[in-house]
Amino acid sequence: DAGVTQSPTHLIKTRGQQVTLRCSPKSGHDTVSWYQQALGQGPQFIFQYYEEEERQRGNFPDRFSGHQFPNYSSELNVNALLLGDSALYLCASSLGPGKESPLHFGNGTRLTVT
Amino acid sequence: GQNIDQPTEMTATEGAIVQINCTYQTSGFNGLFWYQQHAGEAPTFLSYNVLDGLEEKGRFSSFLSRSKGYSYLLLKELQMKDSASYLCAVPFTGGGNKLTFGTGTQLKVEL
Numbered sequence: 001d002a003g004v005t006q007s008p009t010h011l012i013k014t015r016g017q018q019v020t021l022r023c024s025p026k027s028g029h030d031t032v033s034w035y036q037q038a039l040g041q042g043p044q045f046i047f048q049y050y051e052e053e054e055r056q057r058g059n060f061p062d063r064f065s066g067h068q069f070p071n072y073s074s075e076l077n078v079n080a081l082l083l084g085d086s087a088l089y090l091c092a093s094s095l096g097p098g099k100e101s102p103l104h105f106g107n108g109t110r111l112t113v114t
Numbered sequence: 115g116q117n118i119d120q121p122t123e124m125t126a127t128e129g130a131i132v133q134i135n136c137t138y139q140t141s142g143f144n145g146l147f148w149y150q151q152h153a154g155e156a157p158t159f160l161s162y163n164v165l166d167g168l169e170e171k172g173r174f175s176s177f178l179s180r181s182k183g184y185s186y187l188l189l190k191e192l193q194m195k196d197s198a199s200y201l202c203a204v205p206f207t208g209g210g211n212k213l214t215f216g217t218g219t220q221l222k223v224e225l
Contacts, residue, residue: 004156099210
C-alpha cells in the first residue's frame with residue numbers, strides 16, 4: 001500500500017523563477033492538501049484540493065497555485081520565487097475534506113531559493 | 115483567528131516520562147491532533163482528541179480539557195527513537211482536516 005509520494009525531494013531555484021512540485025496521494029484517498037514548513041516551525045496550510053477544485057486556501061499569495069488531476073494526484077506551482085519561499089513543502093492526503101480524519105503526509109520537497 | 119502555543123524544546127532521559135503541553139485558542143472547537151515528526155521526515159499521526167479526558171495508546175497518551183483550551187501529550191518509557199518534534203494542531207473553524215499547527219516541541223531523549 002503506497003503512501004503519499006512527492007517529487008522531487010530537493011530543488012534549488014533562483015529568485016524570480018517558477019517551480020512545480022508533485023504529489024501522489026495514499027491509495028484510496030481523494031483529498032490533497034499542501035503545507036509549507038519553514039525551518040523550526042510547524043506546517044502552514046497553503047490550500048486543499050478535492051474533486052479537482054481548490055476548496056480552501058490559507059494565507060498565501062496568488063503566486064501559489066495548484067491543480068488536482070482526475071487520478072487525485074496534485075501539483076503545487078509557485079511563480080516569481082522569493083528567498084522567503086525556501087522551505088519544506090509537504091503534501092498530505094486524506095479521505096474527504098469534511099471530516100477530522102488524520103492527514104497522511106509525504107516526506108516533502110525541500111525547496112531552496114537563492 | 116487561531117493560536118497554538120507549545121514549548122520550543124524539551125530534554126528528557128531514556129526510560130523516563132515526559133509531558134508536552136499545548137494551549138490553544140480557536141473559535142469553534144473541532145478536536146485537537148498530535149503529530150510526531152522526525153528530522154527530515156513526514157509528520158505522522160499520533161492522536162486525535164475531541165472529548166475531555168485522557169486517551170491512552172500504548173506508551174503515548176493524550177489529554178484534552180476544552181474548558182481550559184489545553185492538551186498534553188504524555189510519553190512513557192522514553193526511548194532514544196522518541197527524539198523528534200511533536201506538533202499540536204487544531205482544525206480550521208468549521209471543522210474538517212485543514213489544520214493550524216503549533217511550532218512544534220523538539221524533544222531530545224538522552225541516555
